[in-house]
């Protein structure tokens with residue numbers, strides 16, 4: 001899809017807007033449904049802020065739902081080629097499609113241990129990381145409290161969301 005300008009975003013029909021932004025938060029179409037009502041946007045920053053505010057305004061239970069919508073990094077869906085297009089590209093950009101057997105095993109074990117403790121998957125903005133920083137994150141963040149990890153996880157979702165929006169919109 002070629003990139004669109006912010007004025008084109010403002011002029012989209014509701015259906016177009018929902019279709020274009022349906023996955024800027026992984027598998028959460030409700031975000032686009034709510035954010036479309038905040039138009040017009042002056043620039044990309046305002047549009048990003050609207051999606052970020054959507055996340056901030058969710059209650060704790062709803063934040064947990066958002067976190068749980070994310071696929072594991074280098075997990076089963078990735079091996080089966082069943083990730084969303086966005087997630088596939090992000091995981092590739094971090095090098096998660098080229099893991100050594102030892103790295104894969106390490107990530108699998110850490111992902112399972114993390115999910116067992118917190119009840120949702122470990123989330124990190126893959127495009128801002130490489131394999132080693134992801135493994136480090138999996139190990140250090142495991143020591144956090146659930147409250148800390150919900151906050152960090154939602155912040156990572158915001159970073160992922162912003163980069164996905166930048167892929168859609170052209171700067172003037």
Ligand SMILES: NC(=O)N[C@H]1NC(=O)NC1=O
Nearest residue numbers: 071087090123124125126
């Ligand atoms: N688990 C997890 O972090 N998943 C995500 N991270 C990212 O950059 N894209 C995703 O799908």
